[in-house]
Amino acid sequence: MPEDANHELTKTMEQYLETIYDLQKKDGFATVTDIAEARDVKAPSVTYVLQKLGDAGLVNYEKYRSVTLTPKGMKIAERLERIHEILRWFLKLIGVDDEIADEDACEIEHIVRPETVQKLTQFAEWVKGAPKSPKWLTHFREYQETGTRSSECEEGD
Helix, strand or coil: CCCCCCCCCHHHHHHHHHHHHHHHHHHEEHHHHHHHHHHHHCCCHHHHHHHHHCCCCEEECCCCEEEEEEEEHHHHHHHHHHHHHHHHHHHCCCCCCHHHHHHHHHCCCCCCCCCHHHHHHHHHHHHHHHCCCCHHHHHHHHHHHHHHCCCCCCCCC
């Protein structure tokens, strides 16, 4: 993210923040080598992105030292993790395989608008708060298995 705060993070920069976040949760910090291995890239590529993230105030980075997220970087990484989880939950709800749901959530989380995330979050809270699986969801799952609508499922139901 350039120093001009009006510019947004790139998908790559967000992915690096997520990688550093995961490593930091596991080990307390990240290293260029760990990040390169996790991202399947070479160390100079990592260094280049870390310098940009450092300039943006999102990571604490000095050459040949460990890397950690700043509070600002941590906030962004945590937001991305929440978005990923809600997207993955929704994709699994509609029957997407676990691995595909995780991969697709990884892609979508970088382009989805905050308003959409808010609506998906409200939807998730509503469905999870139901005492049992909503009737329409049961009908949808039957439809996925059989390809036909349930006789109980009427227009507008």
